[in-house]
Ligand SMILES: *[C@@H]1O[C@H](CO)[C@@H](O)[C@H](O)[C@H]1NC(C)=O
Ligand SMILES: *[C@@H]1O[C@H](CO)[C@@H](O)[C@H](O)[C@H]1NC(C)=O
Ligand SMILES: *[C@@H]1O[C@H](CO)[C@@H](O)[C@H](O)[C@H]1NC(C)=O
Ligand SMILES: *[C@@H]1O[C@H](CO)[C@@H](O)[C@H](O)[C@H]1NC(C)=O
Ligand SMILES: *[C@@H]1O[C@H](CO)[C@@H](O)[C@H](O)[C@H]1NC(C)=O
Ligand SMILES: *[C@@H]1O[C@H](CO)[C@@H](O)[C@H](O)[C@H]1NC(C)=O
């Protein structure tokens with residue numbers, strides 16, 4: 243008994259000493275920990291309330307003064323592993339495999355006493371959950387607000403937009419490359435195998451005409467820890483997209499959806515999209531088709547993409563544009579095994595699309611809104 247009282251007293255003294263010590267040293271040795279609800283974390287893409295990432299490319303951006311180390315503390319909903327793309331000061335993205343627990347993120351060489359911008363996203367289309375608990379930075383680091391670009395793209399697509407089959411996933415895919423070129427923010431709702439029609443397609447339990455409006459991508463169905471889907475609150479898209487790009491149809495075609503049914507689902511979809519983006523320019527891409535070793539690529543839904551755009555224009559929509567990607571991709575730009583673009587193929591497509599947008603009148607920002 244006496245011994246117990248003594249040891250609790252002793253304990254108290256030690257704790258008190260420890261606390262005093264910690265207070266005295268906070269400014270120079272204690273690391274800086276920011277919790278996942280810190281408003282200085284600039285989130286992009288779609289995160290659920292856990293918070294956990296869904297869809298390709300979802301992640302966050304941070305501006306930090308005097309940064310020298312960064313550790314991500316990830317929770318139990320994290321994929322094992324989740325492939326994260328990491329970019330320091332707008333440099334190229336490199337992949338880091340992260341898992342539940344503490345993950346030290348390599349930052350390369352950052353000059354001391356400067357401001358850094360760190361961008362981290364989940365690059366894969368499956369096993370892509372980053373469950374962020376907190377971010378631990380070096381002592382003396384100071385997080386500053388990240389100012390988003392004035393330009394923000396919303397891309398909607400299938401495997402051809404999601405970066406399926408390239409090593410760094412969406413971070414090497416043409417929508418991502420196009421956004422980087424224009425120094426724009428972006429959200430990419432793209433999923434391999436998905437149709438626009440709300441049908442079961444290559445493992446997707448819903449089509450994009452349903453899933454686009456949801457927080458989760460269709461992989462939720464295969465996730466025993468989160469086997470449900472919830473509506474997305476578009477007010478969380480900040481900034482709201484300034485330009486909307488849609489390229490879809492390969493998997494409707496693969497499932498024998500008729501041209502007239504595809505046309506109908508497309509115009510219904512665009513009508514709903516217009517409620518979210520009432521005045522933004524919308525670009526409907528006429529896909530490049532399936533490349534072949536002995537002839538031009540074979541197109542699908544010939545004439546339909548033009549009819550969809552014509553319909554909206556007849557309806558008075560002045561901000562809808564057909565982007566004809568016929569001829570952008572040939573057999574040398576794809577993996578013969580699956581006819582999806584290679585890394586170089588994606589770069590070529592991005593180059594064509596960037597030129598198309600510049601001819602249309604879009605001008606790349608000269609600097610990122612948050613400079614380094
Ligand atoms: C970044 O990636 C591009 C495209 O792959 C490449 O041309 C460039 O050399 C890379 N830059 C650096 C600094 O590695
Ligand atoms: C990440 O892990 C995967 C296996 O899940 C492996 O194939 C890949 O090479 C790893 N990448 C890196 C950059 O460590
Ligand atoms: C910058 O961080 C280092 C530790 O990495 C710290 O010693 C130094 O005091 C910090 N400088 C400022 C100006 O906060
Ligand atoms: C549809 O999705 C599957 C699975 O991603 C893919 O293999 C296929 O090439 C896609 N397109 C068609 C037309 O089947
Ligand atoms: C998800 O739920 C559906 C029923 O709604 C079930 O058929 C499926 O097997 C479940 N998947 C997992 C991974 O638990
Ligand atoms: C689509 O139609 C073709 C030709 O009739 C057939 O071979 C194929 O199995 C059909 N695909 C689906 C998913 O029904």
Ligand SMILES: *[C@@H]1O[C@H](CO)[C@@H](O)[C@H](O)[C@H]1NC(C)=O
Nearest residue numbers: 528545548564566567568569
């Ligand atoms: C798209 O471009 C191809 C090749 O230049 C052309 O043959 C086709 O008519 C164009 N389609 C539309 C709808 O403009």
